[in-house]
Each structure stands twice: as structure tokens, then as C-alpha cells.
Amino acid sequence: MDNEPLPAAGHAEVRIVAATPEVARRVAEVLRRCFASGEQRSYPATREGGTRLHLTLDTAHAAEPARSWLAASAPTDHDQTHADEV
Template identity: 65%
Template sequence: MSAVEPRTVPSLGYAEVRIVATSPEAARAVAEVLRLHFAGTEQRSYPAPGCGTRLHLTVDTEAAAVPARSWLTASRSPVGAGAHTDEV
């Protein structure tokens, strides 16, 4: 008889997420979507039973992820980084 893995409940405001997929790329894509919405820990990767990948991560359900800057905002030069008045 195999031992049953004890289940622990995450701290208040956190959720443990398990992603199982055939390919590591598919599992990472789902984890990336979660990271766009929730702050979280680094994912931990394990082989899935049979063949595939299992990812574990913890997300903070009370803290939003840092909003990604738009392409337009990210492509602008910082203030004061333009040409100087003595440059041609």
C-alpha cells in the first residue's frame, strides 16, 4: 500500500496551482497566463505520471501581478535621454 501524500492548505490569500500537460511548452504557457494576473512564486517542474510535465506554483490571490508595460511605453526613450542641445 502506498503512502498518501499529506495535503496542506496554503496560507490565506494564496493558492497552490498544479498544471499537467503533455508538453513542457503547454504547461509553461498556462503558467505564464496565471503570472500575468497574479503575483506568484517560481514554478517547479516535475515529470507527470506516464509522459508529460507537471508544474507547481503558488499564486498570491490578493496581489495583482506587476502590469506589463505596453510596447509603446516600453519603446519610448527615458526623459533626459534625448539629444543634447550641442549635438547635431
């Protein structure tokens, strides 16, 4: 992951891992209602099944729900990395 290129300024790469493709698509749809996005890409998640969906979001063009949330949110001292993140 250290060699993975960063997305362009104002964009975010989102990875969704779900037990079924339908669940992954529903999460992606919610994100698309908040941000402009590129084409999604789907991959098998594991040998046991599941779906991994990759989506590029344009955070510079936020829709109203995200615009309101982004304006009200700010990082705090309590923000922490999840155990599986670096």
C-alpha cells in the same frame, strides 16, 4: 491529498498537467500575468510523458485582468466539483 497542508491565506497552489513542458509554461505565464507568483516547480507527469507544473499564486496581489474578473465573479448554486476532485 487530505494530508497536504493548505497554502497561506491569500495564496493558491495551482497544478498544471500538460503533454509538453512548453504547454505547461504557457498556461503558467497567463496565470502570472493575473497574479503575483512564487517560483514554479516542474515534475514528470506520468510514465507516458507529460509535465506537471506546480505554482503558488498570491491572490491578494491580483493584476488588472484578474482583479476585474474576481470583482465580477461570485459563487453560484450551479458550481460543481469535477469528477476527479474531492
